[in-house]
Amino acid sequence: MVARRTNLYLARRRFKQQHGCQPVRNRFHNQDPLLGLDAIWRTVQRAKAGKILDWVLWRARTYGPTFASRESMEPPTWLGGRESLVTADPENIKAVLATRARDYGHSATRHVAFAPLLGAGIFVSDGARWHESRALLRPSFAREQVADLASLERHMGLFLSLIPRGAGDDTVDLQMLFFRLTMDTATEFLFGSSVESLRALKDSGGGGLLSPSASDSAFAEAMNDAQADIIFRARLGMFYHLQSNKRGKAAIKFVHEYVDRFVDEALRQDAEKGTKSNGDEKYVFSHELVKATKDRKVIRDEIVNILLAGRDTTASLLTNLFFVLAKRPDVWRKLKQEVAELDGQLPTYEALKSLKYVRWCLNESLRIHPVVPMNDKVALVDTVLPRGGGPDGQAPLFVEKGSIVTWAVYALHRREDLYGADADEFRPERWETLRPGWEYLPFNGGPRICVGQQYALTEAAYVTIRLVQEFARIESRDPGPWVEGLGLTVCSRNGTKVGLYRESS
Numbered sequence: 001m002v003a004r005r006t007n008l009y010l011a012r013r014r015f016k017q018q019h020g021c022q023p024v025r026n027r028f029h030n031q032d033p034l035l036g037l038d039a040i041w042r043t044v045q046r047a048k049a050g051k052i053l054d055w056v057l058w059r060a061r062t063y064g065p066t067f068a069s070r071e072s073m074e075p076p077t078w079l080g081g082r083e084s085l086v087t088a089d090p091e092n093i094k095a096v097l098a099t100r101a102r103d104y105g106h107s108a109t110r111h112v113a114f115a116p117l118l119g120a121g122i123f124v125s126d127g128a129r130w131h132e133s134r135a136l137l138r139p140s141f142a143r144e145q146v147a148d149l150a151s152l153e154r155h156m157g158l159f160l161s162l163i164p165r166g167a168g169d170d171t172v173d174l175q176m177l178f179f180r181l182t183m184d185t186a187t188e189f190l191f192g193s194s195v196e197s198l199r200a201l202k203d204s205g206g207g208g209l210l211s212p213s214a215s216d217s218a219f220a221e222a223m224n225d226a227q228a229d230i231i232f233r234a235r236l237g238m239f240y241h242l243q244s245n246k247r248g249k250a251a252i253k254f255v256h257e258y259v260d261r262f263v264d265e266a267l268r269q270d271a272e273k274g275t276k277s278n279g280d281e282k283y284v285f286s287h288e289l290v291k292a293t294k295d296r297k298v299i300r301d302e303i304v305n306i307l308l309a310g311r312d313t314t315a316s317l318l319t320n321l322f323f324v325l326a327k328r329p330d331v332w333r334k335l336k337q338e339v340a341e342l343d344g345q346l347p348t349y350e351a352l353k354s355l356k357y358v359r360w361c362l363n364e365s366l367r368i369h370p371v372v373p374m375n376d377k378v379a380l381v382d383t384v385l386p387r388g389g390g391p392d393g394q395a396p397l398f399v400e401k402g403s404i405v406t407w408a409v410y411a412l413h414r415r416e417d418l419y420g421a422d423a424d425e426f427r428p429e430r431w432e433t434l435r436p437g438w439e440y441l442p443f444n445g446g447p448r449i450c451v452g453q454q455y456a457l458t459e460a461a462y463v464t465i466r467l468v469q470e471f472a473r474i475e476s477r478d479p480g481p482w483v484e485g486l487g488l489t490v491c492s493r494n495g496t497k498v499g500l501y502r503e504s505s
């Protein structure tokens with residue numbers, strides 16, 4: 001034991017020398033210096049107050065772009081809690097996601113928290129299993145026009161019909177409608193048949209536009225409960241087994257059984273048709289997947305993963321964007337001017353690409369409110385980050401096997417040295433000249449970059465344009481600032497309460 005430790009110590013000393021590593025420049029000192037358990041308490045308290053991201057930003061601005069902290073909820077080592085390195089440095093993030101991606105994997109927390117719902121799907125897997133998932137999914141997203149605009153318009157019609165036709169006197173929570181819309185479009189894309197949660201709301205009389213109490217489709221509810229279960233487990237980290245969430249378990253079972261029905265149907269249709277296809281059928285994701293594999297469990301896992309990946313992300317982007325737009329008549333006016341180029345016609349794929357200001361607004365929303373604001377990986381081997389060591393923080397930094405590297409996209413996107421003194425402001429015009437690389441990472445980077453990026457941006461642009469076409473004016477009915485609602489994604493905690501006017505005055 002002593003000899004093994006001595007050898008390890010000497011090997012690591014050599015490794016550090018070879019790579020020119022120096023001690024981390026800054027360290028955040030925990031109140032509990034051994035296990036860092038105060039981090040769990042602090043996270044719970046800050047989550048309650050909607051202040052986790054403020055804290056993330058404050059620490060990056062106080063301790064510099066890369067610092068060490070003992071705050072991981074991973075199982076401790078024999079020496080105490082695991083060390084985390086927190087970074088908002090593009091070079092370091094590039095190392096974790098691209099140049100040294102093989103040195104990292106998902107943390108034990110992610111496996112434990114996500115696996116009951118997501119099985120061995122793309123979000124939970126690493127190494128060879130991930131390669132298989134990615135290869136399986138990539139062709140299904142390869143078609144540029146993967147988002148179906150005709151289907152989107154049908155759901156959008158329902159969405160718009162739920163907004164009162166008055167003069168903007170009613171207050172509408174667009175957030176609730178966005179979440180239903182993306183659930184409806186995602187299930188149609190995945191299964192070929194939508195859960196129609198907007199229709200359920202309409203059939204219930206459209207009441208409760210300000211509260212999510214109107215009865216939702218059972219699947220959408222089960223998916224929410226299953227997701228809540230994941231978040232709860234992830235927050236408990238190594239203490240996850242102390243909880244028993246019957247509601248979460250039942251929801252996961254329901255989701256799996258529901259998805260299995262569509263998997264079986266896709267397999268049945270595939271067996272009937274064989275490889276024959278007349279080429280003009282509707283694009284259905286589960287049907288594409290069964291062309292690549294007949295393994296029922298693999299197909300189900302991947303579908304549930306895509307649903308989780310695709311639904312809340314796009315809805316959160318729209319929620320955050322419209323929260324800001326409702327408070328920015330100047331930006332709304334510019335959007336209206338640009339969208340007027342369509343002459344009242346429904347947007348086509350070409351139009352979606354050509355409307356630059358719409359794209360700038362989406363980019364800017366994802367910059368100041370990145371929907372996945374933080375992420376982490378665990379070092380699978382001893383490795384190195386290019387920066388963060390030495391007195392000026394410019395020297396390479398040793399990362400011990402088992403350490404967690406957290407990258408704070410929220411802090412990265414608000415770095416004043418990268419985005420200017422107005423980094424905290426929503427200013428779409430900055431995208432006229434901005435061409436960021438690793439400084440801008442709403443969709444992750446490297447080999448694990450989001451596969452649904454084009455799908456998401458197409459859907460978000462379409463919805464934005466349709467709302468701008470439909471309404472002359474939008475007015476915020478929330479006097480407060482944007483407050484974070486942090487789950488697997490981040491969106492406005494208080495919804496997006498607005499008045500929408502069809503006439504301009």
Ligand code: HEM
Pocket residue numbers: 122123134137305306309310311313314317371372375442443444447448449450451452453455456457
């Ligand atoms: C605004 C919308 C979206 C944003 C901001 C976003 C962002 C991200 C981010 C940050 C990741 C990396 C997550 C991680 O593994 O830790 C990711 C991965 C992924 N996203 Fe998205 N996403 C969006 C929409 C979508 C949509 C609509 C789909 C599918 C329809 C999708 C499918 C995926 C998949 C499958 C992965 C896993 C990729 C892999 O590990 O190889 N995303 N996305």
